Amino acid sequence: MTSDITLDEEGGSGRAPRGTGRRLHGAIAHKLGAAIVSGEYQPGDRLESEIAFSETLNVSRSAYREAVQVLTAKGLVESRPKAGTRVLPRNRWNLLDPDVLAWSFSGEADMEFIRNLFELRAIVEPAAARLAAERRDRADLKAMKAALGAMRQHSLATEAGRTADRDFHTAILQATRNDALITLSASIGAAVNWTTQFKQRSRALPRNPIPDHVRVYDAIALGDADAASEAMRQLVALALEDTRSSMA
Amino acid sequence: MTSDITLDEEGGSGRAPRGTGRRLHGAIAHKLGAAIVSGEYQPGDRLESEIAFSETLNVSRSAYREAVQVLTAKGLVESRPKAGTRVLPRNRWNLLDPDVLAWSFSGEADMEFIRNLFELRAIVEPAAARLAAERRDRADLKAMKAALGAMRQHSLATEAGRTADRDFHTAILQATRNDALITLSASIGAAVNWTTQFKQRSRALPRNPIPDHVRVYDAIALGDADAASEAMRQLVALALEDTRSSMA
DNA sequence: GATTGGCAATTACTCAGACATATTTCAGGC
DNA sequence: GCCTGAAATATGTCTGAGTAATTGCCAATC
Numbered sequence: 001m002t003s004d005i006t007l008d009e010e011g012g013s014g015r016a017p018r019g020t021g022r023r024l025h026g027a028i029a030h031k032l033g034a035a036i037v038s039g040e041y042q043p044g045d046r047l048e049s050e051i052a053f054s055e056t057l058n059v060s061r062s063a064y065r066e067a068v069q070v071l072t073a074k075g076l077v078e079s080r081p082k083a084g085t086r087v088l089p090r091n092r093w094n095l096l097d098p099d100v101l102a103w104s105f106s107g108e109a110d111m112e113f114i115r116n117l118f119e120l121r122a123i124v125e126p127a128a129a130r131l132a133a134e135r136r137d138r139a140d141l142k143a144m145k146a147a148l149g150a151m152r153q154h155s156l157a158t159e160a161g162r163t164a165d166r167d168f169h170t171a172i173l174q175a176t177r178n179d180a181l182i183t184l185s186a187s188i189g190a191a192v193n194w195t196t197q198f199k200q201r202s203r204a205l206p207r208n209p210i211p212d213h214v215r216v217y218d219a220i221a222l223g224d225a226d227a228a229s230e231a232m233r234q235l236v237a238l239a240l241e242d243t244r245s246s247m248a
Numbered sequence: 249m250t251s252d253i254t255l256d257e258e259g260g261s262g263r264a265p266r267g268t269g270r271r272l273h274g275a276i277a278h279k280l281g282a283a284i285v286s287g288e289y290q291p292g293d294r295l296e297s298e299i300a301f302s303e304t305l306n307v308s309r310s311a312y313r314e315a316v317q318v319l320t321a322k323g324l325v326e327s328r329p330k331a332g333t334r335v336l337p338r339n340r341w342n343l344l345d346p347d348v349l350a351w352s353f354s355g356e357a358d359m360e361f362i363r364n365l366f367e368l369r370a371i372v373e374p375a376a377a378r379l380a381a382e383r384r385d386r387a388d389l390k391a392m393k394a395a396l397g398a399m400r401q402h403s404l405a406t407e408a409g410r411t412a413d414r415d416f417h418t419a420i421l422q423a424t425r426n427d428a429l430i431t432l433s434a435s436i437g438a439a440v441n442w443t444t445q446f447k448q449r450s451r452a453l454p455r456n457p458i459p460d461h462v463r464v465y466d467a468i469a470l471g472d473a474d475a476a477s478e479a480m481r482q483l484v485a486l487a488l489e490d491t492r493s494s495m496a
Numbered sequence: 497g498a499t500t501g502g503c504a505a506t507t508a509c510t511c512a513g514a515c516a517t518a519t520t521t522c523a524g525g526c
Numbered sequence: 527g528c529c530t531g532a533a534a535t536a537t538g539t540c541t542g543a544g545t546a547a548t549t550g551c552c553a554a555t556c
Binding site: 025029062065066069070072073074075090091093094095096097098099113116117119120123124127131178179180181182183184188 | 273277310313314317318320321322323338339341342343344345346347361364365367368371372375379426427428429430431432436
Binding site for chain 2: 537549
């Protein structure tokens with residue numbers, strides 16, 4: 001028997017069996033992962049047995065098991081012989097894993113969690129800007145300047161505009177020369193931009209983001225660490241305010 | 249045929265086929281993951297085909313595939329039909345994943361990476377102490393005090409002492425009420441304590457860590473956010489200094 | 497000469513079913 | 527009542543077959 005289940009997520013035109021480039025076990029992991037982070041399965045809950053669950057999904061046991069391995073790798077579940085597969089308590093989850101973040105935002109957004117992410121961002125990003133001001137070289141500044149120019153041309157409502165925004169922040173991170181910091185900030189930034197995209201949809205954002213970004217750039221270019229940190233602090237604070245107002 | 253390979257890591261008395269409680273695919277993931285983060289496989293390198301590699305390891309294809317799924321979930325590799333499985337560039341790795349951190353420290357420690365982690369810790373922990381000072385309740389303080397008492401009784405050279413140290417920091421994190429921050433800081437803290445354990449082994453550390461911790465506790469108990477942040481900053485700085493000196 | 501189209505080969509992906517192993521649970525004996 | 531051992535059950539591992547998708551080559555065309 002061949003798989004006859006759609007397993008499509010992000011509800012929409014459910015025509016294709018699954019998006020191209022997406023493997024079956026990946027789709028299962030996404031489906032289960034989203035169900036867990038959304039609270040559909042509670043910590044401590046036991047999943048059906050492998051045989052039963054894979055039959056329910058109309059997939060082979062191998063495909064299902066590979067999906068569970070992914071969830072296990074991200075700390076969402078734990079499997080033991082005879083005991084079955086159980087959802088782990090939330091403090092075991094790798095909340096900052098890019099996939100887990102994506103799953104968290106694939107359903108309804110948990111405002112409390114978003115606040116926590118912004119709080120973390122407000123801690124990390126200003127510090128990153130500070131390091132960037134101390135360590136940037138000519139190539140870093142060039143990249144930032146180019147991204148800034150692109151941001152001026154395209155609105156944040158367009159895909160090109162959001163890409164430019166991402167590029168600007170990425171350039172700052174690269175200048176910190178700290179891989180751990182880069183990984184962390186990139187994950188948080190991506191997740192937060194989920195909400196930005198959402199925010200734009202409610203089209204109540206006339207504020208021009210360029211001046212905030214220019215202040216950050218100028219401080220980094222001057223090598224003024226304190227000013228860079230402060231400018232970034234403001235930028236994050238304003239972003240949180242925008243997000244908050246667009247959701248209230 | 250049954251698996252006849254040992255797959256033992258952490259070189260030592262290689263008696264058991266693999267540590268109890270450790271599944272085969274987990275052992276493979278550990279072995280491959282450690283090999284990748286240590287640079288044995290370079291980004292862009294292509295792994296042998298599933299059939300060939302699983303035969304080399306004397307394990308079934310299923311076990312090997314499940315291990316690869318874990319690595320894929322952590323951003324270390326990517327698999328595509330016909331193209332094979334390739335090691336991804338380092339900026340795609342989830343460097344802050346607990347397992348990836350563990351693999352990083354299972355081999356020779358990369359001093360540059362350790363510095364980066366300490367830098368990140370120096371950013372996050374003082375901010376966490378600040379939040380804890382603002383939000384802690386009686387139960388939080390009680391937990392910190394208990395951990396502090398345990399630290400006084402046992403040296404950091406003992407397992408009990410290290411547990412108490414962890415408990416103290418965990419209690420501070422809990423008081424921040426920020427899950428994302430807790431997850432992050434716990435991962436970094438655990439990784440850094442790898443180095444602490446290593447540090448102790450070189451037994452050149454007469455410094456008493458208690459006063460530093462007491463300063464942090466007092467500031468948090470008083471609700472003095474600035475003092476808490478500053479005290480934690482000092483604590484992290486001293487820890488870095490100790491680690492640096494014990495490795496030089 | 498450069499570009500586009502189709503073809504074939506290779507590789508991962510999925511499926512199916514059997515057997516092995518570990519852990520919990522419960523029954524029995526000291 | 528505690529400990530010991532056996533049975534039940536779910537995950538873990540193995541094998542082998544067949545499917546699907548991507549790449550790289552080659553030819554035909556502009």
